[in-house]
Amino acid sequence: GAGVSQTPSNKVTEKGKYVELRCDPISGHTALYWYRQSLGQGPEFLIYFQGTGAADDSGLPNDRFFAVRPEGSVSTLKIQRTERGDSAVYLCASSLYNRDSTDTQYFGPGTRLTVL
Amino acid sequence: AQSVTQLGSHVSVSEGALVLLRCNYSSSVPPYLFWYVQYPNQGLQLLLKYTTGATLVKGINGFEAEFKKSETSFHLTKPSAHMSDAAEYFCAVSDIYGGSQGNLIFGKGTKLSVKP
Numbered sequence: 001g002a003g004v005s006q007t008p009s010n011k012v013t014e015k016g017k018y019v020e021l022r023c024d025p026i027s028g029h030t031a032l033y034w035y036r037q038s039l040g041q042g043p044e045f046l047i048y049f050q051g052t053g054a055a056d057d058s059g060l061p062n063d064r065f066f067a068v069r070p071e072g073s074v075s076t077l078k079i080q081r082t083e084r085g086d087s088a089v090y091l092c093a094s095s096l097y098n099r100d101s102t103d104t105q106y107f108g109p110g111t112r113l114t115v116l
Numbered sequence: 117a118q119s120v121t122q123l124g125s126h127v128s129v130s131e132g133a134l135v136l137l138r139c140n141y142s143s144s145v146p147p148y149l150f151w152y153v154q155y156p157n158q159g160l161q162l163l164l165k166y167t168t169g170a171t172l173v174k175g176i177n178g179f180e181a182e183f184k185k186s187e188t189s190f191h192l193t194k195p196s197a198h199m200s201d202a203a204e205y206f207c208a209v210s211d212i213y214g215g216s217q218g219n220l221i222f223g224k225g226t227k228l229s230v231k232p
Binding site for chain 2: 105
């Protein structure tokens, strides 16, 4: 079946602009995660959704970052007033149930964001 | 706070040789442990995971890993490398309970090269 998809695959923007990154999880998966992977680093947790609500946003670096999941499926990560330091690959993952379980997180291919 | 250390950012082996990728973790509570593989321009794919039970875990593509609590290690091995194993490998840990339960904490990754 279809895996996690993310759009766009690449996004180039200018410093100070607003960007939206989209994640389509695997159908039926209730848990959704966003991670950020900077060059030469492993992915870092940003935010976790259980259904429509953000159950844990402790990884968001500052208030320029925001994410939504209004219908409990597709999620959008929004970054305001982008800075060059925001350049990274943004990864989305989904799992069947909530994070109390040992369900596997399935990752999408990521969106490579470049801020000029 | 949890952390993951992967020794060696780049490992090179000959085709047919043993693959050994090292991972040590730090966690204040019993962890779940994971190995993910990332091929170029693709999402992270789960190789194997340890949750409970048998400490030797077998995964896909002939890989296995052993959880050694006394050494806080979860090294990844494969008896005989194939050219198709060339990729980047990430070790990750998550708490089984607590506020950050389910969030994956990744190491910086090890890039595996396989020489013909």
